Amino acid sequence: MENKDDLHILGQTIKLGKSETVTFEVAKLHTRNTLEVPIIIERSKKPGPTVLITAGIHGDEINGVEIVRQIIAKGINKPKIGTTICVPVINVFGFLNMDREFPDGRDLNRVFPGTNNGSLASRVAYFVMTEIVPHVDFAMDFHTGGADRFNSAQVRIEKDDPKLEELAHVFGAPFIYYSKNLNKSFRNACSIAGVPLLLFEGGKSFNIDSNITNTGVNGAKRILNHFGMLNSKFKVSEPKEKPIVIEDSKWLRAKFSGMFKPTVKINSYVTKDDILGNITDPYGTFNHFVKAPNSGYIFNVNESPIIYQGDAIFHISTALKDDKSTVTESV
Template sequence: MIYEQKQIITVLGKQIRAGESCELTFGVANLHTSSSVDVPVIVERSKKPGPVILFTAGIHGDEVNGVEIVRQIIAKGINKPKCGTVICMPVINVFGFVHLVREFPDGRDLNRVFPGSRKGSLASRVAYKLTKEVLPDVDFVLDFHTGGSKRFNAPQLRLIKNSPELEALAKVFNPPFILYSRNIKKTFRNACTRLGKPMLLFEGGKSFHIDSQVTNTGVNGAKRVLKHFNMLASKFKTSNPTKNPVFIDKSRWQRASFSGMFKPVAKINTYVKKGEVIGNITDPYGKFNHFVKASHTGYIINVNESPIVYQGDALFHITVKLKD
């Protein structure tokens, strides 16, 4: 894959020449106290030609593990390429991040309002600014997310089907699992796809939590992708994967048959067989103990870590069909 060197790229209205580095401010609105809320956007450009890669996280304010991955990419200097350009946005939804909540102050999910509107809601304006002022010169996007509250996701990449370029890059990243997932309307991923900007979406861990294994998977995957484009500085090394990723066509949630205190037994990433005991639900009084058995055979890619569950709650996300 060959990319033309863009001698000048424009990010947030600033022209940046090859070989230049800068920290820009992604600002949309102040807090209600009139205090400014500015999101740093770190741009590192090499003099040598190469692609423009964008690393993003924090579209949901409570997904701190993704923020930690991009933070480490910056702190370790991984974002300083030997060719091409790396743009890092560690926290897009800074309003949610300040309060550790998923949504914007207007109650909207930023990942459901793309490509946004210049005169719309606050979330919509942020989506618009990102789409119009950051994405135009980008060639490839890696967006880091985290599982929902109390639901721990195995490290995984999500991509659309029938995209050989994305499949190849997903294999380079080498997470434990690669899920085929359709684009949802008005998401950041869908907006990037429509603009011809290939995106890999990373999921791992759970909200309000930083997990070192998930973080390492994200950082190491980013390094492998940069090395693939010959962008990774020679001082950084990448580990050779010991296992190939598992491609997943379909998966299904197994839900609680009873309400009570929940304790998972099966670990994340493990392969379970139908009928195998994977957890149990009890009452607080020691009178009831229900063994949760796997409804079907597959890999466990998400575990509910809440100690209390109600009938119908999702307990385990288990693969149904692997890629042939």
């Protein structure tokens, strides 16, 4: 007789109290080598919630992968009750090639829930949504900023979702950013499936930042502790400061091409007309100071030394929760 507490993934049965690593065969390479995605499953002897922890949807977002790696390496994923499912690298193709996308040129985070007979990226999305997500009560997905844009540690949720808002405060990142679920994203697909998901953003591509990884790991510990799943050997510290909730924001774009040097620090609060950085040319004949269009928090900075006109260089808040004032100044 089948036990209702048994977990069935990829034809394998994982019972309470067991640890298993199962693999999903993504595809065979043109060399006929098999490419697989490891899925690390840890189950307590006591039933409880099932939490999914993922990273590497974009293959160049190494910082997120490092957060999940640390969660596994430190044994944080071994629950006191319930089950954790960790997938450190969903887009293993992109991770191998140090590329954001799949070999077919598709962004995995724009093809969910996927199809069983679609593109390679779509098939991986379909596997995640049919083999893993149906077992899950809650998910955390770890990302980083794209290209040279460095994101403050932040949790992204949709506005007017009290359950996710509560969990975002439990996680304890410096910022909570109201962000709509993008069509065909993993977050949106989980929402439709009834699985609440916290999306963590922090750092930039091709980079591991210890402050960002510490924030991500500590946030995951707080969430597991909130669900009663964290092993008692791990200490949980409260965030140093209450998260700042950003209701609205704007991107500040470069008015000129040139050599770019930001002077404001990430996470800083600036006032209107504060100097945030400058754009120069290689010949010493041009120097443009970039000024804050409004007062707010700087929670993304472009760290590329060379920029082009129209490039996003700063992300600044324009409205905070419980702050009724709004910003209308043009950039």
